[in-house]
Amino acid sequence: MSDVLAVAEHRQGELRDVSGELVTAGQELTDSTGGALHLAIINGAVEEFADDLSLDGVDTIHTVDHGEEFNHDVYLQTLTQLYDELDPEYVVTPHTVNGMDYAPALAAEVDLPLAPDVIDFTNGDGLTVTREQYGGKVETTIDVAGDGAVVTVRPTEWSRTETAGEATVEAVDAGIDDGAVGSTVTGFEAAAMGDIDISEAEFIVSVGRGIEEEENLDLIEDLADALDATFAASRPIVDNGWVEPGRQVGQSGKVVTPDVYIAIGISGAVQHVAGMKTSDTIVAINTDPDAPIFDIADYGIVDDLFDVVPQLIEQFE
Numbered sequence: 001m002s003d004v005l006a007v008a009e010h011r012q013g014e015l016r017d018v019s020g021e022l023v024t025a026g027q028e029l030t031d032s033t034g035g036a037l038h039l040a041i042i043n044g045a046v047e048e049f050a051d052d053l054s055l056d057g058v059d060t061i062h063t064v065d066h067g068e069e070f071n072h073d074v075y076l077q078t079l080t081q082l083y084d085e086l087d088p089e090y091v092v093t094p095h096t097v098n099g100m101d102y103a104p105a106l107a108a109e110v111d112l113p114l115a116p117d118v119i120d121f122t123n124g125d126g127l128t129v130t131r132e133q134y135g136g137k138v139e140t141t142i143d144v145a146g147d148g149a150v151v152t153v154r155p156t157e158w159s160r161t162e163t164a165g166e167a168t169v170e171a172v173d174a175g176i177d178d179g180a181v182g183s184t185v186t187g188f189e190a191a192a193m194g195d196i197d198i199s200e201a202e203f204i205v206s207v208g209r210g211i212e213e214e215e216n217l218d219l220i221e222d223l224a225d226a227l228d229a230t231f232a233a234s235r236p237i238v239d240n241g242w243v244e245p246g247r248q249v250g251q252s253g254k255v256v257t258p259d260v261y262i263a264i265g266i267s268g269a270v271q272h273v274a275g276m277k278t279s280d281t282i283v284a285i286n287t288d289p290d291a292p293i294f295d296i297a298d299y300g301i302v303d304d305l306f307d308v309v310p311q312l313i314e315q316f317e
Ligand SMILES: Cc1cc2nc3c(=O)[nH]c(=O)nc-3n(C[C@H](O)[C@H](O)[C@H](O)COP(=O)(O)OP(=O)(O)OC[C@H]3O[C@@H](n4cnc5c(N)ncnc54)[C@H](O)[C@@H]3O)c2cc1C
Pocket: 135, 207, 208, 209, 210, 211, 233, 234, 235, 236, 237, 248, 249, 250, 251, 252, 253, 254, 264, 265, 266, 267, 268, 269, 270, 271, 272, 275, 285, 286, 287, 288, 291, 303, 304, 305, 306
């Protein structure tokens, strides 16, 4: 019987959805270890967050109030202390910008292997994790050596349970050494969003690297106009500076949930799919019949976008 420690995530006063997902992932691990599920909530509105995350399966919530936002040193010191006290077999953190910041440091500090960006796992004789590689083209299963691990789980891969639980909430004095805290969050500056919030859009026409040249984007914008849809893009198009960052769909862009999402010249890399896979209806246009976008598309056209899109515009106009 060994315990599991999960770590909640929040930003600017809001719990992030991945916190509830982590509870489910942690609970799956305790189902196999037979131990207790601990949840650490570090900084922010800890009491409010603890209320929200007192979900079925959580035994104890440990709250640490040492500031408002994420801080690498505060998280590392706190989690090292909790690890020493609780002696969990597994520590589960989100595979997010914050999680990727402290999880490797924690693994090194407590001398556990790190299993990053996990999308699934089984725990029998030992932990076996599933990860995606080569932009989602390959899934690998990896046996994690040793007794225990720090596991970072990919957001949206587990679902939050809505069944309330009766977790014990304990405020922890983490005894933070402020002299060893090397950075402080002094504020947030929102990235330029452009003129529209694509996360609210009901109909999206989105373009990827298949468009080849910036001047070809007019074609896709014409289709978006003909359909009265919102224009969006994959990350390379944004990285090229062809489209404003507020229109990027994906893990490091926006999560969108439209009724219809048309992906044109987009391969369907996992980081893109993370931002649009819950669209009601997905249509993909791609010359490559093996492009991963077709794995999640409801309708697919395997053809050259430069032939297909003008015909669609003509039809819809
Ligand atoms: C930490 C991290 C975060 C990331 N975040 C994001 C993110 O938020 N959003 C995002 O999109 N990506 C993100 N990425 C990048 C991601 O891994 C992919 O590189 C990216 O999504 C690929 O974009 P694409 O599909 O437009 O290009 P490609 O993968 O190059 O695909 C282009 C597609 O166009 C097709 N094509 C080519 N010519 C034509 C034609 N004439 N007609 C029709 N189809 C054609 C090709 O067959 C191909 O499938 C991230 C990566 C990392 C490492």
